[in-house]
Amino acid sequence: MRLQTPALTILLFSSAFAQSPLTPGVRPFLVVDSPVVALEHVRVIDGAGAAPLEDETLVLRGGRIESIAPSSQARVPDEAKRLDLKNHTVIPGLVGMHEHMFYPSGGRIPIYTEEAFSFPRLYLASGVTTARTGGTLEPYTDLSLKKLIEAGAMPGPKMYVTVGYLEGKGSFTPQMLELTGPDDARRFVEYWASTGAQSFKAYMHITRAELEAALTAAHARGLKLTGHLCSIGFREAAALGIDNLEHGIVVDTEFMDGKKPDVCPGFGPGAADLEKLDVQSAPVQEMIRDLVRHRVAITSTLAVFEDAPPLERRFVDALSPDALRNYLTGRDMLPEADLKLSALRIRRELEFERAFVKAGGLLQAGCDPTGDGSALAGFGDQRNIELLVQGGFTPVEAIRIATLNGARFLGIDRETGSIATGKAADLVVIDGNPAARIADIKKVTLVFKDGAGYDPERLLASIRGQTGPH
Numbered sequence: 001m002r003l004q005t006p007a008l009t010i011l012l013f014s015s016a017f018a019q020s021p022l023t024p025g026v027r028p029f030l031v032v033d034s035p036v037v038a039l040e041h042v043r044v045i046d047g048a049g050a051a052p053l054e055d056e057t058l059v060l061r062g063g064r065i066e067s068i069a070p071s072s073q074a075r076v077p078d079e080a081k082r083l084d085l086k087n088h089t090v091i092p093g094l095v096g097m098h099e100h101m102f103y104p105s106g107g108r109i110p111i112y113t114e115e116a117f118s119f120p121r122l123y124l125a126s127g128v129t130t131a132r133t134g135g136t137l138e139p140y141t142d143l144s145l146k147k148l149i150e151a152g153a154m155p156g157p158k159m160y161v162t163v164g165y166l167e168g169k170g171s172f173t174p175q176m177l178e179l180t181g182p183d184d185a186r187r188f189v190e191y192w193a194s195t196g197a198q199s200f201k202a203y204m205h206i207t208r209a210e211l212e213a214a215l216t217a218a219h220a221r222g223l224k225l226t227g228h229l230c231s232i233g234f235r236e237a238a239a240l241g242i243d244n245l246e247h248g249i250v251v252d253t254e255f256m257d258g259k260k261p262d263v264c265p266g267f268g269p270g271a272a273d274l275e276k277l278d279v280q281s282a283p284v285q286e287m288i289r290d291l292v293r294h295r296v297a298i299t300s301t302l303a304v305f306e307d308a309p310p311l312e313r314r315f316v317d318a319l320s321p322d323a324l325r326n327y328l329t330g331r332d333m334l335p336e337a338d339l340k341l342s343a344l345r346i347r348r349e350l351e352f353e354r355a356f357v358k359a360g361g362l363l364q365a366g367c368d369p370t371g372d373g374s375a376l377a378g379f380g381d382q383r384n385i386e387l388l389v390q391g392g393f394t395p396v397e398a399i400r401i402a403t404l405n406g407a408r409f410l411g412i413d414r415e416t417g418s419i420a421t422g423k424a425a426d427l428v429v430i431d432g433n434p435a436a437r438i439a440d441i442k443k444v445t446l447v448f449k450d451g452a453g454y455d456p457e458r459l460l461a462s463i464r465g466q467t468g469p470h
Helices: 006-018 118-125 139-150 182-195 208-220 234-240 271-276 282-293 313-318 321-332 336-358 379-390 395-401 404-410 438-442 456-462
Strands: 030-032 036-044 053-061 064-070 081-084 088-092 094-099 102-104 112-114 128-133 158-160 162-166 199-202 224-227 244-246 297-300 363-365 427-431 444-449 452-454
Touching (some): 030 444, 036 427, 094 404, 128 444, 139 182, 162 182, 182 199, 271 336, 313 379, 363 379, 379 438, 395 404, 452 456
Parallel strands (some): 036 088, 094 128, 128 158
Antiparallel strands (some): 053 064, 444 452
């Protein structure tokens, strides 16, 4: 047996790292890389809420949308790469507002593994061109991924990094820091803001004093703070100045009997609480009006509450053998009561979201690839749109929730989030018509980010069997 010297080991490691599949650049995944591109004879759903336009031609130049016109009137430059997209639909790139770069490990202790290789590709392949993370357990990794993607060293969406978690005593995973008080919350925000964090996330056991200190520190720097709350009710959080609330009413504890200040009662409302919760009741309607008055956005994450969604081939292909075995084992063992609770949560949440939008609230959407592992990065974002439509929103409304509304919250709606002349060419080409059949939202054939066209099949092939523990 030959022993490697330390110098040889370092050399081999350095060589392997230099050729790592993590950073091959984006070129292997590009199929359209021309300065001028014409998308011809395509249906357009603009993301701003307008009715679909049939047989349109979009001209992209230098990464931006130069023109949109009926195909019979469009002027296509001689130098354009022309794509005939008859029977296809173009929508804006999805703006995912509750994304993570981690996935449940499936072990007995709740540990989440960073998916720095597979998740950026999964998001982009699914049409997510902009992603706000909804908290990270490896802040340095997420901040570095953002830089790598921006440098063109690896494929992925435009990232907005939320550092969290601002958690109080009682965290369910050892990966989270537990705050010791308001000063600790302020220091947390100040430190991570100095390293490049773009927003922050409060979590389930935070106290009102800690949340107030974190909000003061974040807002002083022009940064926003969202929250998956339990110890604090939605109206309390709105009064303190929170910018965004995750998941919606199915995690709001303020209507639970015996709720004590600054105390999280378990994991939030259970089946009995949700059964008696009436979204049309005066207390809930007043809470909704209060959120709208305070301009608090809600992030819809329906897919993470769906315990047993339809099992798709692409989902199976993406997971590692260990991750797939863990997921299928857990899925097969789900009690009937859990499945009923899952359906109840989605039904009640959709009632709340429709009422919130009707009252003038800003509803956005995100995947949250945690839970039992069924809401996979990117795929879960598409599933959210399906569930919104199944719950009463029109396809055009659901697409706006998943695109322009998120861009508005991030303050980038003049740049992206809808299809309009002058905006960034962040677009998703779909084989079919999601305005008529929302399931077509998953039939992505091409994804443009800043005018560069990515092949989703190549992206998915590159991560086959790589997601989750392996």
